[in-house]
Amino acid sequence: MTPTxxxxxxxxxxxIGVVCLGNICRSPMADVVLQERLADAGLDDRVEVDSxxxxxxxxxxxxxxxxxATLAAAGYDPSRHRARQYDATWRASYDLLLAMDEQNLADVGGRDGDxxxxxxxLFRDFDPVQPGAEVPDPYYGGPAGFEEVLRMVERTATEIVAQVGQELARP
Structure with missing residues (x-):
């Protein structure tokens, strides 16, 4: 079941803050896709995404x-991204922090639900195909790994944007 x-x-x-290891592959791909999906949904004036x-x-x-290149081939604009580093202020500043893997999750303090x-x-807690899985790091592989990450990010971003729309529609 997809969490709320x-x-x-x-x-x-x-x-929404998206976190990975070096902020040059997974989290910026998710950032770009989320921003595009939010714009398409008419939510970009109310939802901020950073990575x-x-x-x-x-x-x-x-x-x-x-x-x-993977993003550009799929019609996205990756040109504005510049890598940033996580610091403890992110945890209090964002409504939702999404880590790409279990190590990233641990590095930002884990799931302190209470x-x-x-x-x-985890970013893929919202994945309709495989909820709770990690987004694999494609850095040391070839183009197929980046394409796989994009597919995961796109389907998960669709679910996140739908839920953000519902959340913002609440009175």
Whole structure:
């Protein structure tokens, strides 16, 4: 069963942070796809999406060229991304933090449901095909890995955007 989103911290607005290791492959791909899907749904004026990495190796760098090429081939614009690093302020600033794998989840403090109202989760907790699975890191592989990540991200983003729309429609 797909989990429900935590409520927004600010009524009528929603902030989503996507986290991976270096912020050059998985989380920026999810960031770009989520932003596009939110725009298509007419929610981009009320929903903010950012991405970051738990490591600082790539700070300020653009997206990995293979991730960018995969997105561009699918009609997305990856050009604005610059790598950022996670810090503890993200946990209190975002309505929902989505980690790409279990290690990323642990690096941002895990799932403290009682403390954070379920605000820290795996990205694929919302995947309609395989909920709770990790998004594999394609960095050391070939183009097929990036294409697989994009498919996971697209279907999961569709579910997240639908739920954000429902959450923002609540009185």
């Amino acid at each position: 989103l935590p409520p927004p911290r600010e009524p009528g607005r929603y902030r 970051c990495g738990t490591g600082g190796w790539h700070l300020g760098d653009p997206m990995d060229h293979r991730a960018a 403390v954070d109202e379920g605000r820290v989760r």
